[in-house]
Amino acid sequence: MMPRKFRKLRGPRKSFLKTLANNLIMKEKMQTTDARAREIRVRVEKLVTLAKKQNLASLRLLLSRLPKSSAMKLYYEIAPRYQERAGGYLRITKMANRRKRDAAKQSIIEFV
Numbered sequence: 001m002m003p004r005k006f007r008k009l010r011g012p013r014k015s016f017l018k019t020l021a022n023n024l025i026m027k028e029k030m031q032t033t034d035a036r037a038r039e040i041r042v043r044v045e046k047l048v049t050l051a052k053k054q055n056l057a058s059l060r061l062l063l064s065r066l067p068k069s070s071a072m073k074l075y076y077e078i079a080p081r082y083q084e085r086a087g088g089y090l091r092i093t094k095m096a097n098r099r100k101r102d103a104a105k106q107s108i109i110e111f112v
Contacts, residue, residue, distance in 0.1 A: 004039050017043060018066065025070040025078065029110035034094065037109040041090045048089045051079035078111065088112065 006013055020040045024030050025047075032040075047065065050058045051074045062071040082089050095106040 004035055006035075006039075021047070022067050022070045024109060025066070025074050028078075029108065031095070031106060031108050033099065034092075034105040034107045037092045037107040041092060041109060045087065045089050047074060048079055048082060049087070051075045052083060054079070081111075 006016060008016060017040060020030075020032070020036060021044050024040060024044055047062060051062055054075075059071070059075050062075055065071075066074065089112060091110055091112050093108045093110075095108060097106060098104060099106055
């Protein structure tokens with residue numbers, strides 16, 4: 001499966017996805033397009049799995065991949081909630097309405 005490119009070059013795309021992941025972690029629920037939700041679900045679930053290890057190496061990896069505030073929130077608040085859960089930390093709910101300007105499908109992505 002090829003990754004979604006969102007009509008961006010590699011650097012801007014990495015920054016864009018990092019910002020989306022940061023927003024999702026900080027708010028814990030977010031409305032976005034269906035394609036964006038599916039792309040960040042994979043990335044954030046891997047980060048939650050990494051944070052569940054609760055060791056210094058995983059914290060440093062999170063700090064290298066996310067802004068400090070969201071890395072800390074993920075490590076100290078969100079990951080301990082899912083210690084017993086084997087996966088599936090995020091839920092994507094498709095919405096009936098579409099975005100007005102380009103009719104893109106909308107979804108809500110949230111932590112379970």
